[in-house]
Amino acid sequence: MAYSLSAKSFIGALSSDQSSRFGSSPHSDLRSAVLQFSTSRRQSRSPTLEIKAVGSTYGNYFRVTTFGESHGGGVGCVVDGCPPRIPLSEADLQVDLDRRRPGQSRITTPRKETDTAHIYSGVAEGYTTGSPIMIKVPNTDQRGKDYSEMSMAYRPSHADATYDFKYGTRSVEGGGRSSARETIGRVAAGAVAKKILKAYSGTEVLAYVSQAHKVVLPEELVDHETLTLDQVESNIARCPDPEYAEKMIAAIDAVRVRGDSVGGVVTCIVRNLPRGLGSPVFDKLEAELAKAALSLPATKGFEFGSGFAGTFLTGSEHNDEFYMDEHGRVRTRTNRSGGIQGGISNGEIINMRIAFKPTSTISRKQNTVTRDKKETELIARGRHDPCVVPRAVPMVEASVALVLIDQLLAQYAQCQLFPINPEFQEPLQLPKLQQTGIPL
Numbered sequence: 180m181a182y183s184l185s186a187k188s189f190i191g192a193l194s195s196d197q198s199s200r201f202g203s204s205p206h207s208d209l210r211s212a213v214l215q216f217s218t219s220r221r222q223s224r225s226p227t228l229e230i231k232a233v234g235s236t237y238g239n240y241f242r243v244t245t246f247g248e249s250h251g252g253g254v255g256c257v258v259d260g261c262p263p264r265i266p267l268s269e270a271d272l273q274v275d276l277d278r279r280r281p282g283q284s285r286i287t288t289p290r291k292e293t294d295t296a297h298i299y300s301g302v303a304e305g306y307t308t309g310s311p312i313m314i315k316v317p318n319t320d321q322r323g324k325d326y327s328e329m330s331m332a333y334r335p336s337h338a339d340a341t342y343d344f345k346y347g348t349r350s351v352e353g354g355g356r357s358s359a360r361e362t363i364g365r366v367a368a369g370a371v372a373k374k375i376l377k378a379y380s381g382t383e384v385l386a387y388v389s390q391a392h393k394v395v396l397p398e399e400l401v402d403h404e405t406l407t408l409d410q411v412e413s414n415i416a417r418c419p420d421p422e423y424a425e426k427m428i429a430a431i432d433a434v435r436v437r438g439d440s441v442g443g444v445v446t447c448i449v450r451n452l453p454r455g456l457g458s459p460v461f462d463k464l465e466a467e468l469a470k471a472a473l474s475l476p477a478t479k480g481f482e483f484g485s486g487f488a489g490t491f492l493t494g495s496e497h498n499d500e501f502y503m504d505e506h507g508r509v510r511t512r513t514n515r516s517g518g519i520q521g522g523i524s525n526g527e528i529i530n531m532r533i534a535f536k537p538t539s540t541i542s543r544k545q546n547t548v549t550r551d552k553k554e555t556e557l558i559a560r561g562r563h564d565p566c567v568v569p570r571a572v573p574m575v576e577a578s579v580a581l582v583l584i585d586q587l588l589a590q591y592a593q594c595q596l597f598p599i600n601p602e603f604q605e606p607l608q609l610p611k612l613q614q615t616g617i618p619l
Contacts, residue, residue: 241584254316254318255315267374272314299315335557384447386579391431392566453587458522468483481533511527535568
């Protein structure tokens with residue numbers, strides 16, 4: 180079988196001469212590329228060429244697609260695969276959206292947005308229907324003029340240049356899809372996922388700031404067994420230890436007044452996750468968590484359990500020894516595995532750490548290059564976080580929750596369809612749903 184490809188017109192990064200052939204706008208009157216197939220054998224049907232859009236959807240069973248740009252009309256998501264009869268309201272989403280919204284404190288971006296969520300489909304009379312849930316949040320405080328310099332020059336370490344390299348064009352205002360406003364859709368969908376996880380198996384996802392610049396919270400100061408959301412939300416740094424929270428705030432303030440930025444680390448834990456979630460080889464649970472976490476803007480590193488520190492130990496020092504608890508369950512005395520072994524959850528607390536770089540858009544002079552390839556200097560304007568980690572906390576929680584709900588549905592479909600082997604397997608613990616408001 181042979182194939183030939185010809186293109187009557189193929190448009191990449193258009194030059195001014197090329198643009199003129201298609202009218203005043205490079206996006207007007209475009210002639211479609213023609214794909215021609217010739218085969219050596221007779222076929223009853225012509226082959227179909229399908230181009231699949233990539234990069235904006237996550238999940239197999241609980242599928243989330245985010246949409247919108249920083250300075251467009253709004254941002255949001257479509258959630259497909261949500262189980263029916265789950266009580267859901269806009270207020271359920273707003274709690275986490277308020278935690279990630281801009282302008283909430285002096286150590287976040289001063290952009291003022293209410294980030295008010297509106298549910299357009301998939302919910303009737305206060306309950307999910309099983310059909311796609313569309314959630315949208317309007318943009319109300321855009322300032323496109325702040326990006327006039329960035330339309331000509333690339334911000335160092337930002338996605339401006341690589342978007343041009345890939346697409347040949349980009350949305351200048353706010354960075355388009357590379358802006359952290361894209362994560363509104365993830366946080367809204369994550370709020371739905373967290374509600375289902377809590378109702379079905381009592382699973383809790385909690386994140387907090389464990390490092391801001393050079394201020395590192397000692398691990399022993401946080402008890403992951405008893406950590407609460409109130410502790411995390413008790414200060415603007417979202418650090419559960421008050422003393423270290425003040426140190427972090429001071430470190431962020433010190434660079435904010437100089438027009439600079441710093442990075443940090445968000446630690447996330449998962450409690451009461453059923454055993455058996457995840458799969459061997461390519462779809463290991465930690466691999467899925469890493470993908471979701473590292474898809475967040477500004478992320479630079481991911482580790483779980485002992486992480487890189489585990490490389491300094493011997494096997495006898497690192498291994499988590501098993502024992503039988505008072506309920507007859509197999510447990511581990513330590514948790515250097517981070518709640519995951521062989522890519523599958525083992526019932527212990529999952530813990531992971533995600534590193535975030537300093538915000539790349541800063542108001543200090545930097546050397547860069549213009550879109551027409553001339554070296555220049557740039558002082559970026561606009562409203563940006565001096566440190567992203569306080570607002571990244573709900574983003575990390577949402578990303579983790581989206582992985583876990585997808586894995587929970589996968590486990591139920593594959594391994595709970597028929598009676599389990601009670602010698603080794605446990606049911607996906609289902610509490611009394613009357614207490615959660617879910618009708619039976």
